[in-house]
Amino acid sequence: MTLPFNPLVGAVNTPPIAEAQEWIRGRSFPADKELLDLAQAVPSYAPAESLMHHLAGAAHAPATSVYSDILGTPELRTALARHLEVGYEASVDAENIAITSGCNQAYCVAVSALAGPGDEVIVPVPYYFNHVMWLQMQGIKPVYLPFDAESPDRLPLERIQELITTRTRAMVLVSPCNPTGAEFAAAEIEAVHDRLSRLGITLIIDETYKDFRATIGPPHTLMADGAHTRDGLVQLFSFSKAYSMTGYRVGAIACSSRLLVEVQKILDCIAICPPRISQEAAIFALAHLDGWRDGKARLMEERMKALRQGFAHSSLSYRLISSGAYFAYVRHPFPGTPAVQVARRLADREHILCLPGSFFGPDQEDYLRLAFANVESQRVEELVERLVGSQVNK
Numbered sequence: 001m002t003l004p005f006n007p008l009v010g011a012v013n014t015p016p017i018a019e020a021q022e023w024i025r026g027r028s029f030p031a032d033k034e035l036l037d038l039a040q041a042v043p044s045y046a047p048a049e050s051l052m053h054h055l056a057g058a059a060h061a062p063a064t065s066v067y068s069d070i071l072g073t074p075e076l077r078t079a080l081a082r083h084l085e086v087g088y089e090a091s092v093d094a095e096n097i098a099i100t101s102g103c104n105q106a107y108c109v110a111v112s113a114l115a116g117p118g119d120e121v122i123v124p125v126p127y128y129f130n131h132v133m134w135l136q137m138q139g140i141k142p143v144y145l146p147f148d149a150e151s152p153d154r155l156p157l158e159r160i161q162e163l164i165t166t167r168t169r170a171m172v173l174v175s176p177c178n179p180t181g182a183e184f185a186a187a188e189i190e191a192v193h194d195r196l197s198r199l200g201i202t203l204i205i206d207e208t209y210k211d212f213r214a215t216i217g218p219p220h221t222l223m224a225d226g227a228h229t230r231d232g233l234v235q236l237f238s239f240s241k242a243y244s245m246t247g248y249r250v251g252a253i254a255c256s257s258r259l260l261v262e263v264q265k266i267l268d269c270i271a272i273c274p275p276r277i278s279q280e281a282a283i284f285a286l287a288h289l290d291g292w293r294d295g296k297a298r299l300m301e302e303r304m305k306a307l308r309q310g311f312a313h314s315s316l317s318y319r320l321i322s323s324g325a326y327f328a329y330v331r332h333p334f335p336g337t338p339a340v341q342v343a344r345r346l347a348d349r350e351h352i353l354c355l356p357g358s359f360f361g362p363d364q365e366d367y368l369r370l371a372f373a374n375v376e377s378q379r380v381e382e383l384v385e386r387l388v389g390s391q392v393n394k
């Protein structure tokens, strides 16, 4: 007998990274053409040695094996508040911070606290797929802001305005963006927030990649203006990328204490608290790893520069549309061919695993996302050679 499941979940696509990994499952690759895995945004390096050492000791402390407060330990909430104060030149209170089991969870609980079935959330295309998957599972309608490949780093205020209805509860922004790497200018982020908040709509800004920005100084003045203490702004953060601790699962929300009351109810049900030992890792990272983190950000910058140079190769017909943080968004040279087909062919023939644009929203068949954070600068030349090779092997 086939039992009925939740149709809202049933209608959602398979997790994209898992789908791409299926393409190479069980395959082995020759030493002269190893796999170049550009699919998942995972740093290619281990966490800081000092962090791992600290955790080994922390595991012996009885406190690390029990639940913490639902919103995280006071120590970590305070440490993150200080961290945000420095980065955003703002005044931030621990009362406005919740620690979560990763930034994905932060996003999910924030959305669920803000919107319900039948409500709408504006999502710029191309989007981070988990954001839309969660909306769909909740019966919330994603309303797409179409992609403009000529200006991937712009936020067209009037077009956003046109998408607003009486059911719009929020707009989600990822800056720097996954999948394009584009960084939105402070003035544009502020203008969007200003317009939305006048209409009672919340801007959810996911700043998972804030430490990998090309510009220095605060990404915007919203927190300096205290917007995170009022309804209308939700700022999300992840420890995963900055400190190379994707498996530890620590993220955070900064928002009004009114919204945190609602968030706390959801977090209590789904996680009770973020992993306690991982919170120790985050406290250590904030206290000791500024230099380490900045060094890794420079490494990513070098990889991005190498990639940009590689794409200037005269025989290459793949076009770099946008790049930054961990990502390059590329137009492939096979118009009319579905992006999944192009990506699968790259995996099969060139041993390059990357994600098709179609995983990131409508009208993205011409694009591929390359998560170059995984590939050392020395291998970019090889990547470009293989891409050139794929043009011939059409």
Ligand SMILES: Cc1ncc(COP(=O)(O)O)c(C=O)c1O
Residues within 6 Å of the ligand: 041, 101, 102, 103, 104, 105, 128, 174, 178, 206, 208, 237, 238, 239, 240, 246, 249, 250, 251
């Ligand atoms: C934009 C964005 N938000 C959130 C996440 C997930 O972060 P976490 O590991 O903290 O859940 C990712 C991971 O790729 C991401 O790209």
